[in-house]
Amino acid sequence: MSFPVTRMCSAATLGITLLVVFSSRAASQVSIRHVNVVDVESGTVRPDRTVVIEGDRIRAITTSAAAGARTIDARGAYMIPGLWDMHVHLGMGGRSALALLVANGVTGVRDMGGKFDLVRSWRDSVTAGTLVGPRIEMTGPIVENAGWLSAVRGMLTQSGDTVAARDLSERIPVATPEEARAAVAHVAALGVKLLKVRNDPPPDAYFALLSEARRRGIRVVGHTPQRVSLAQASDSGQASFEHEILGFANDHWVSSLDEMTPADRASLYARFVRNHTALVPTLIAGAGFRRMPDSLAIAMIEGTSAPADPRHRYLDPLLARHWRSQMEMKKMEGSQPDWVALYKLAAARLAGADSAGIMILAGTDLGTPLTYPGFAVHDELDLLVRDGGLSPRRALWAATLGPAQFFHLERDAGSIAPGKVADLVLLDANPLADIRAVGRIRGVIRSGRYLDRAALDGLLASVSR
Numbered sequence: 331m332s333f334p335v336t337r338m339c340s341a342a343t344l345g346i347t348l349l350v351v352f353s354s355r356a357a358s359q360v361s362i363r364h365v366n367v368v369d370v371e372s373g374t375v376r377p378d379r380t381v382v383i384e385g386d387r388i389r390a391i392t393t394s395a396a397a398g399a400r401t402i403d404a405r406g407a408y409m410i411p412g413l414w415d416m417h418v419h420l421g422m423g424g425r426s427a428l429a430l431l432v433a434n435g436v437t438g439v440r441d442m443g444g445k446f447d448l449v450r451s452w453r454d455s456v457t458a459g460t461l462v463g464p465r466i467e468m469t470g471p472i473v474e475n476a477g478w479l480s481a482v483r484g485m486l487t488q489s490g491d492t493v494a495a496r497d498l499s500e501r502i503p504v505a506t507p508e509e510a511r512a513a514v515a516h517v518a519a520l521g522v523k524l525l526k527v528r529n530d531p532p533p534d535a536y537f538a539l540l541s542e543a544r545r546r547g548i549r550v551v552g553h554t555p556q557r558v559s560l561a562q563a564s565d566s567g568q569a570s571f572e573h574e575i576l577g578f579a580n581d582h583w584v585s586s587l588d589e590m591t592p593a594d595r596a597s598l599y600a601r602f603v604r605n606h607t608a609l610v611p612t613l614i615a616g617a618g619f620r621r622m623p624d625s626l627a628i629a630m631i632e633g634t635s636a637p638a639d640p641r642h643r644y645l646d647p648l649l650a651r652h653w654r655s656q657m658e659m660k661k662m663e664g665s666q667p668d669w670v671a672l673y674k675l676a677a678a679r680l681a682g683a684d685s686a687g688i689m690i691l692a693g694t695d696l697g698t699p700l701t702y703p704g705f706a707v708h709d710e711l712d713l714l715v716r717d718g719g720l721s722p723r724r725a726l727w728a729a730t731l732g733p734a735q736f737f738h739l740e741r742d743a744g745s746i747a748p749g750k751v752a753d754l755v756l757l758d759a760n761p762l763a764d765i766r767a768v769g770r771i772r773g774v775i776r777s778g779r780y781l782d783r784a785a786l787d788g789l790l791a792s793v794s795r
Contacts, residue, residue: 359384359396359398360384360399360402360778360780361395361401361402362380362404362409362775362780363395363401364379364380364403364404365378365379365380365381365404366378366379366406366409367381367391367408367409368408368409368410368746368761369745369746370744371731371745373721373762375408375760375762378393379392380393380394380396382396382399383752383778383780384778386777386778387751388748388749388750388752389748390748391746402773404773408756408760408761409746409756409757410435410755410757410761410768411744411745411753412437412743412753412775413435413436413438413707413755414438414439414692414729414733414734415692415693415696415704415707415710416439416440416570416729416733417440417442417572417696418439418441418693418696419442419444419695419696419697420439420441420449420452420466420696421441421446421449422444422445422648422652422696423648423697424646424648425452425646426703427646427649427696427703427704428452428461428463428464429462429463429789429790429792429793430702430704430789431463431464432462432463432464432776432781433771433789434705434708434769434771435755435768435771435774436704437464437753437777438464438465438753439464439465439467440524440733441453441467441468441469442469442526442551442572443470443471444472444497444697445497446471446500446520449468453466453468459777462776464776465753467524467737468522469517469522469525470517470520470522470524470525470526471501471502471517471520472500472501472527472528473501473513473525473527473528473539473552474501474502474504474527474529475503475504475505475530475532476505476509477505478528478530479529480503482498482659483498486498486655486659489658489662491655491658493655504535505531505532505535506532507534507535507537508538509535510535510536510539510542511539511542513539514539517548518546518548523547523548523549524548524550525539525543525548525551526550526552527539527550527551527552527568528553530553530556533555533557533558537558537566550567550569551568551572553573554573554575556578560575560586560598561597561598564598564601564607565605569606569607569608570608570736571608571609571610572610572693572695573610573611573615574611574616574672574676575609575611576672576676582667583672585672585676585679587676587679587683588679595682599686602683602686603686603688607688608690608691608732609680609683609689610691610692611676611680611690611693611714611718612694612695612710613710613717614694614706614709615694615695615698616673616698617709618630618700618701619656619657619660620666621670621673624660627699627700628657630700631650631654631657631699641702643794643795644702644703644793644795645702645795646793649697653699653700656698656699673717674717677713677718678718678719680714680718681719684718684719684724689732689735690714690724690728690732691736692710692711692728692729692732692733694706694707694710705769707729708769711729714728714765722764722765725765726768729768730744730745731745732744751777752775752777752778753776754774754775755768755771755773756772756773757771758770758772771783
């Protein structure tokens with residue numbers, strides 16, 4: 331994969347140009363001609379089509395250009411729906427993450443908590459067209475196991491990382507059913523429809539949280555509970571489980587699905603399908619944080635590794651600080667399990683889950699060490715195929731039509747059809763043949779605005795160090 335870094339224009343000029351492009355409504359139609367349209371649902375390609383865009387919507391898919399329309403020759407290119415990253419922490423990534431996501435074809439994200447007011451302001455500015463960025467669906471402040479939250483705050487304060495300790499102050503500690511119901515009420519008052527839960531609150535508090543969330547029409551997403559079975563969690567309404575499905579048994583970590591009999595696993599999969607429970611495995615999240623030597627991860631964060639990762643030049647100082655803080659916190663965890671072995675077990679179960687019909691969604695856990703905004707989505711799709719055993723089509727589905735279905739946005743997003751929002755990506759190769767083609771981007775259409783390769787290079791250059 332190549333990472334273009336040519337500085338096409340000054341950051342100031344680029345910002346003005348893109349602001350005009352994104353804030354003004356299209357005065358005429360745009361015809362993207364001779365493009366191969368990828369149908370993610372069927373796994374087929376419609377060759378040599380013309381996609382007509384008017385405003386922020388796809389008007390038609392034909393075999394000829396629209397009269398009077400601006401024409402873009404996309405001969406040899408493959409068009410896919412815009413990609414989603416279904417697990418990001420934008421507040422950790424910094425504002426530059428917005429540009430990096432779009433430059434990598436990511437036109438939608440699900441923000442999973444942190445710096446709520448800041449991310450909400452970005453969301454509103456993107457929606458208004460005054461800031462370049464992906465569509466942002468977001469949770470409220472993260473709801474945490476109260477004991478865990480208190481312990482980590484203490485460790486951070488003791489280590490001198492007062493900034494990270496302060497960042498945790500937004501999170502909502504929960505230890506009792508009453509606190510759980512109050513947490514849901516707090517999130518509901520913020521006007522969001524997603525609530526993120528982490529680190530296994532007590533079962534009575536957890537079930538109270540789910541019950542109150544259902545009553546208020548809020549979907550609960552988050553970590554796998556440890557004191558509640560996956561079946562109970564799914565039946566009670568947790569809408570998605572994040573990260574690899576691991577459990578803690580007999581004082582050590584295990585791959586939870588591997589601890590089940592085949593019959594029990596099949597029964598659980600059927601329950602997930604019936605309950606529309608999604609899995610967001612974030613395979614890439616552990617690549618730097620868990621599965622490589624700490625010394626190498628730190629060298630890559632500092633930009634001193636050999637060979638150097640060319641993406642390091644886009645690393646926001648804020649994100650680098652968060653990465654360093656997490657590596658320091660890891661030292662306090664004590665002895666580590668064999669994360670590579672656990673990863674292989676958990677990843678190998680994804681193909682079976684996918685075959686059973688479970689909704690598997692692509693997410694990166696942007697904010698964890700070495701998950702580069704935007705680029706990491708390409709990495710995640712590659713891992714879903716290479717280690718998870720999904721077909722390229724199903725991996726692409728996990729980042730396009732799957733997220734649209736999760737948010738009940740199928741009428742507006744997730745596929746290429748007349749009437750849908752024009753969030754699209756032009757690739758130089760067919761991702762159904764090789765999923766790594768998602769990194770070979772020729773152009774991005776964000777809400778009807780076309781960014782060619784030069785404009786995308788300019789976006790990258792604007793955040794390059």
